[in-house]
Amino acid sequence: xxxxxxxxxxxxxxxxxxxxxxxxxxxxxxxxxxxxxxxxxxxxxxxxxxxxxxxxxxxxxxxxxxxxxxxxxxxxxxxxxxxxxxxxxxxxxxxxxxxxxxxxxxxxxxxxxxxxxxxxxxxxxxxxxxxxxxxxxxxxxxxxxxxxxxxxxxxxxxxxxxxxxxxxxxxxxxxxxxxxxxxxxxxxxxxxxxxxxxxxxxxxxxxxxxxxxxxxxxxxxxxxxxxxxxxxxxxxxxxxxxxxxxxxxxxxxxxxxxxxxxxxxxxxxxxxxxxxxxxxxxxxxxxxxxxxxxxxxxxxxxxxxxxxxxxxxxxxxxxxxxxxxxxxxxxxxxxxxxxxxxxxxxxxxxxxxxxxxxxxxxxxxxxxxxxxxxxxxxxxxxxxxxxxxxxxxxxxxxxxxxxxxxxxxxxxxxxxxxxxxxxxxxxxxxxxxxxxxxxxxxxxxxxxxxxxxxxxxxxxxxxxxxxxxxxxxxxxxxxxxxxxxxxxxxxxxxxxxxxxxxxxxxxxxxxxxxxxxxxxxxxxxxxxxxxx
Numbered sequence: 194x195x196x197x198x199x200x201x202x203x204x205x206x207x208x209x210x211x212x213x214x215x216x217x218x219x220x221x222x223x224x225x226x227x228x229x230x231x232x233x234x235x236x237x238x239x240x241x242x243x244x245x246x247x248x249x250x251x252x253x254x255x256x257x258x259x260x261x262x263x264x265x266x267x268x269x270x271x272x273x274x275x276x277x278x279x280x281x282x283x284x285x286x287x288x289x290x291x292x293x294x295x296x297x298x299x300x301x302x303x304x305x306x307x308x309x310x311x312x313x314x315x316x317x318x319x320x321x322x323x324x325x326x327x328x329x330x331x332x333x334x335x336x337x338x339x340x341x342x343x344x345x346x347x348x349x350x351x352x353x354x355x356x357x358x359x360x361x362x363x364x365x366x367x368x369x370x371x372x373x374x375x376x377x378x379x380x381x382x383x384x385x386x387x388x389x390x391x392x393x394x395x396x397x398x399x400x401x402x403x404x405x406x407x408x409x410x411x412x413x414x415x416x417x418x419x420x421x422x423x424x425x426x427x428x429x430x431x432x433x434x435x436x437x438x439x440x441x442x443x444x445x446x447x448x449x450x451x452x453x454x455x456x457x458x459x460x461x462x463x464x465x466x467x468x469x470x471x472x473x474x475x476x477x478x479x480x481x482x483x484x485x486x487x488x489x490x491x492x493x494x495x496x497x498x499x500x501x502x503x504x505x506x507x508x509x510x511x512x513x514x515x516x517x518x519x520x521x522x523x524x525x526x527x528x529x530x531x532x533x534x535x536x537x538x539x540x541x542x543x544x545x546x547x548x549x550x551x552x553x554x555x556x557x558x559x560x561x562x563x564x565x566x567x568x569x570x571x572x573x574x575x576x577x578x579x580x581x582x583x584x585x586x587x588x589x590x591x592x593x594x595x596x597x598x599x600x601x602x603x604x605x606x607x608x609x610x611x612x613x614x615x616x617x618x619x620x621x622x623x624x625x626x627x628x629x630x631x632x633x634x635x636x637x638x639x640x641x642x643x644x645x646x647x648x649x650x651x652x653x654x655x656x657x658x659x660x661x662x663x664x665x666x667x668x669x670x671x672x673x674x675x676x677x678x679x680x681x682x683x684x685x686x687x688x689x690x691x692x693x694x695x696x697x698x699x700x701x702x703x704x705x706x707x708x709x710x711x712x713x714x715x716x717x718x719x720x721x722x723x724x725x
Contacts, residue, residue: 201392204242205249213268216246220272220311227277227353229640231361240385241392243269243315243336244328248393250319259316266315270308277353278304280636287444287632307343307350314339323719326390326403331719333383334712341375341708344610348555352609353641355381360648363673364418365411369651370698374611376708379715384410427656427670429690430622433597435658436478437677438464439666440487441684444631447662450489457498460487461505468688476507478688479596484662485515485533485605485627492516492536493544503542511595512538515604515627518547520584530584533558535602535627537594546593548602549586552610558583589616598622598694601655605629608646612704614653620701622694623656624649631663639665639681647673654695671695 207215219242226236246269250262281299285292314335321331336355344351356377360366369377387407390400440459446452464481465474475481492498492514502512518534532549539545553559559582591599601614601621605628608614614624626646630639643665650657650669657669664681670692677689699707 197388197392201245201248201389204245205393207249212246212249212265215242216265216268217272217275219243219246220269221276223273223355223358224276224353226358226361227637227641228357228361228644229637231644233358233361233365236355236358236381236385237388238385239269239273240332240382241389243382244332244386244389245392247315247319247322247328247332250315255320259319262319263312263316267308267312269315270311271304273311274304274307274353275301277641280633280638283634283636283638284632310339310343311336313342321716321720326387327719327721329383329386329390329403330715332386333379334715334719336382337375337379337708337712337715340378341705344375348552349610351611352606352645354378357641357644357648358385359414360644362418363422364415366648366651366673367418367421368414369648370421370654370700371417372707372711373652373700373705374648375705376711379708379711380410380414383407383715422672422674426676427672427692427695430598430693433480433691434478435668435687435689435691436464436475436481437658437660437666437668437679437687437689438481438483439661439664439679439683439685439687440484441663441682442631444629444663447486447629447631448489453488453490456488457501461501463684463686465505466686468686475505475510479510480594481506481510481512482625482627482658482660483512483514484660484666485629486517486662487514488516490517491519491531493518496542499538499542499544502538503540506538506540508540509596510540513594513625513627514538515629517583518549532586533583533604534586535592535604535625537592539595545595548590548592548604550583550604550607551586551589552607552613553583553585554606559585589613591616591618591621592625597691600625601653602627603646603649606642608649609642611649611652614649614655615701620694620697621655623658623691624653626657626659627661628659629662630665634663635682639663643667647675652698653701654698656692656694658691668692 204215219239222235223239225232246265247262250258250265252258252261279300282296285296318331318335340354354374356374358381359377384407387403390403440463467474514536516534516536518532520530522529535548536544537546592602594600599621601616601624603626608626630642633639646657646659647669650671651673654671656671660666664679667678668676668689677687679685679687
């Protein structure tokens, strides 16, 4: 077996393309720690390599050293995002004749852009780089900060933030209730990078302090998780019987108006399916829930569809569904604004409430104004599913649904943004996430999406109800424990209760304030150690 010091020397002394290849491969290994594999101990590979790559960022000038570190960070980040987001290519194959040519934009160009953030983090770390264990603290601080920026700059894209490497085991993920995803990121980097000191420095007992401290951090996280998670199930909200319907419609058929009748008939038949000898279909439920963008038409302007829904629903049963919604025509506009919405429909076929998606997907749901002319010129405007794009909802408010606690409604990738689950107003009783991951087929994408939704439940102390077109539909309690789920790529229904909400967590009260304290403390400690 190669000694750790020999391995460290090979990484530190590598130059040119071997150095870039090492950074690329080690970064890619980090994706193995994410869902669906959740091999979290492998986070040691990218984080330890990051320390050694920055150690090896040498040059005759300070500017040269920063550039060498940024270059290593870019290749490291490119490998991480390339391996973690490869499944985006599946979306370009849904209508391959129109969009296959653009696959490199999602599979290569997006990871290349996202790699700018760790590149900046590596450069900042090199500028502050101390010796010994102080390197671990500096790296944890700057990479956590760069991930926070990735989640906020422009529209933000906090997918596969490094803290997700610790989100798989429920007993480790509970720390998110205290410090959130970005706080978990600082811990993931620090713990994963700690073994790096064993490969460098003097051969003395002091070099074991950083790995020992990392072990104590993991033990503390595990202990907190074991203390927080009760052995017994969370009690259910009284009088609530949910039915989650997962239609598993092919993506290439879902948005065709020609399939409107087939789609609605499929929903109605599947929703009324008996799940066992003791059930009689939809008669046994209080709330029926369908996924995002359920129809290839405007439900509010299709009275025939509302009438058929009313005929399905028993008295006092409510349907909650994703649907496009037309707003009021604005003066000077040629068309009304179209919203990606969640709509609530009573047993008379009347729409009684709605939530309009606030955080839209750039390029998929709207064209960024600064790039719109260029995008249309190169033929990329067809990526937007609604001509002209969706309009953004004005603000996030709790969705009022008869017979249920107020819902924190999140459509599709809105659920990946830490802190955005909480609407203004009274604290909701659960997180409602409707999504359509059918674009991504049988890939790791839907598993990663569910993992992030589950972490929002832990952060906020709220149960999660998630309904997806092709999966993965699930119900989780506020500890992130999955109580019921439908597998990816399977049509069916889930009959389940709604777990009660837990008490407000420190993260739900203070947001990223603790994260800011963690980053500041790590940065300060690293700088102090650098000056010694």
